[in-house]
Each structure stands twice: as structure tokens, then as C-alpha cells.
Amino acid sequence: AGASAVVIFNQGNTPDREGLIIGTLAPDTVNIPVVGASFADGSALSQPGSTARVRVLPSEQRTNVNVIAEMPGDNTDNVVMAGAHLDSVVQGPGINDNGSGSAALLETALQMAKVKPVNTVRFAWWGDEEGGLVGSTAYVDGLSQAERDRIALYMNYDMIGSPNYILMTYDADESTFTAPVTVPPGSEAIEKLYEGFYTSRNVPYDDTAFNGRSDYQAFIEAGIPSGGLFTGAEGIKTVAQAGIWGGTAGAQYDPCYHLACDTFANNADAALDVNSDLVAYAMLTYAFSTESVNG
Ligand code: PHE
Ligand code: ZN
Ligand code: ZN
Ligand code: ZN
Numbered sequence: 001a002g003a004s005a006v007v008i009f010n011q012g013n014t015p016d017r018e019g020l021i022i023g024t025l026a027p028d029t030v031n032i033p034v035v036g037a038s039f040a041d042g043s044a045l046s047q048p049g050s051t052a053r054v055r056v057l058p059s060e061q062r063t064n065v066n067v068i069a070e071m072p073g074d075n076t077d078n079v080v081m082a083g084a085h086l087d088s089v090v091q092g093p094g095i096n097d098n099g100s101g102s103a104a105l106l107e108t109a110l111q112m113a114k115v116k117p118v119n120t121v122r123f124a125w126w127g128d129e130e131g132g133l134v135g136s137t138a139y140v141d142g143l144s145q146a147e148r149d150r151i152a153l154y155m156n157y158d159m160i161g162s163p164n165y166i167l168m169t170y171d172a173d174e175s176t177f178t179a180p181v182t183v184p185p186g187s188e189a190i191e192k193l194y195e196g197f198y199t200s201r202n203v204p205y206d207d208t209a210f211n212g213r214s215d216y217q218a219f220i221e222a223g224i225p226s227g228g229l230f231t232g233a234e235g236i237k238t239v240a241q242a243g244i245w246g247g248t249a250g251a252q253y254d255p256c257y258h259l260a261c262d263t264f265a266n267n268a269d270a271a272l273d274v275n276s277d278l279v280a281y282a283m284l285t286y287a288f289s290t291e292s293v294n295g
Helices: 095-112 134-141 145-149 187-200 217-221 239-245 271-286
Strands: 003-010 020-022 030-033 053-055 066-069 075-085 117-127 151-157 170-174 207-211 227-229
Touching: 053 075, 075 095, 075 134, 075 271, 095 145, 095 151, 095 271, 117 134, 117 271, 134 217, 145 151, 151 170, 151 217, 151 271, 170 187, 227 271
Parallel strands: 075 117, 075 151, 151 227, 170 207
Antiparallel strands: 003 020, 003 053, 030 053, 066 117, 170 227
16 A cells, blocks of 8 residues: 555646655556645646556665764763654655654754763664654664663654644653553653743643654653653644644644645744754753653
């Protein structure tokens, strides 16, 4: 399912153009009825009921990589980790999902280079989150128990600048994990740090469930205290939320979620601004002490 096809031409008076049709197609040149297709410029390929001739590219295997950057602190046995997925879905460029988290993390890493931390800081830009948390899972699975034990905590940043945002922290008290997997002790302390920062900036915040929809999953399963930020994806903003954060009630937090329109225009600067500061604040805080999390 989900083979993509490059359109080579279509019937009628629409000029030849290239775009993506998402659907299940045989790997051959075929005539298919057009039920609708979208292009980066937003224009429709053709009217429903017309016929397009498409060339279906053969499926291919691609290698994805994680990018890991570490700065040793005085204590190399206490590692503070933060991660953001670097890939996007094939349908779009993935600027909010997840250029937002990746960029905030990159700027934090660049600024952290000016600091000599007590703890060791490690940044991860995950490959292939969208394929099913592939990069982060492979990473954690590949660690020895001794290496896992050195990781004090993990912070995850996936979609932190949604255009119709609300500000949320992963809720340590609400998870959908099934026993024996639970949110590790210490995770509440990370959530509290985030909440305290929002309070200090006078901005409202809410919770979102730990439900395994992003790269923290493998860390939680390994018993590593985790937290993270989120500004909403396909969910619909309520009237009450629009009253608190502004924006448009009845519309998705990210109307371009997993679509071609997730471009540079698809960000709320206000959300990205406060969250970028928080990404840096949390890393800097834990670079000097993780006592509030690990005791
Ligand atoms: N991981 C989801 C994606 O990349 C987004 C998401 C993050 C959803 C956090 C819920 C909670 O599409
Ligand atoms: Zn996504
Ligand atoms: Zn994502
Ligand atoms: Zn909470």
C-alpha cells in the first residue's frame, strides 16, 4: 500500500506536470481513473472521472541514519539525552513535523558548545520515525544494559511549532502503555520543569498523553525517565482552547499535518519561540544536575 507514482501526463487540457498520487498501483505504466491528486502548488491534477496515465516507480529500499552528537561533561556516567526526528512523510517536506523539533535541538546543541557541562549531553536526530519509530528503537535496542543505565533521562521534541497550536507536555500521570511497561519514575519531574518554565513565561499549558506516538517509546520501555513537548497534530482545537491560546476553533492544530503544505509557512512563531527557549532551558538545567529526576 502507499506506492507513489510520478504523473507523466494526463488527458485533457492540463499541461504535463509531475506530482504525487498516493495509492496502491502496479509497478508498470497504467491508465487509472483520477479520483483526485494534490501537488505542492495546491492545484488539482484533473477532474474526478477523467483518466491519467502514470508511471509507477518500482519500490526501493533506502537506508536511514540517526545523527548522534555528544559532548562529554565532567561526569561521563550521567548522560542527558534529547532527540527529534529528522525525517518526514513522503507526502511533504515536514517543516513542523519535524523540522520544528530538529531545528530547536540543533540551535540548542550549537549554543551548548559554549558550556562545559557537569553531565554529558547527547543529542539525537532520529531517522525514520514515520516508518514506525525505526531509528530511535534501533538505537535503544543496540545499547548494552550498562549504556542504558548511564542515560539519566530522555527528552523528545516532535511537532513543537504547530500553526494552530496549543502548548502541551507529555503527561507522566497519563499513559496508554500496558503493563509491565509504565512511565518511569522521574518522568513527572521533567514534566514539572517544563510546566514551571511555561509558568515563568506566563503562558498557559496543558497535558498530552504518553501514548507511544513518538521516539520516546523505546526509552520508556527501557525504564529511562522521559518527557517532551507537543503543539498538536491532526486533533481539532476546541472553543475552550481557542479562548486560552487563540487560533481557530474547529480546525486541526496542524492543518497541514502529513501533507505537502507542511512548508516553511506552516509554523506558529510564538509557539516555536517559547518552545525553543524551553528545549534549551531543559538541556542546560539537566546538564548541570539531574538530581530532581534521578534523586
Ligand atoms: N509522532 C507523530 C508524527 O510524527 C506526531 C505526534 C507526536 C503525535 C506526539 C502525537 C504525540 O506524525
Ligand atoms: Zn509525522
Ligand atoms: Zn513527528
Ligand atoms: Zn501532567
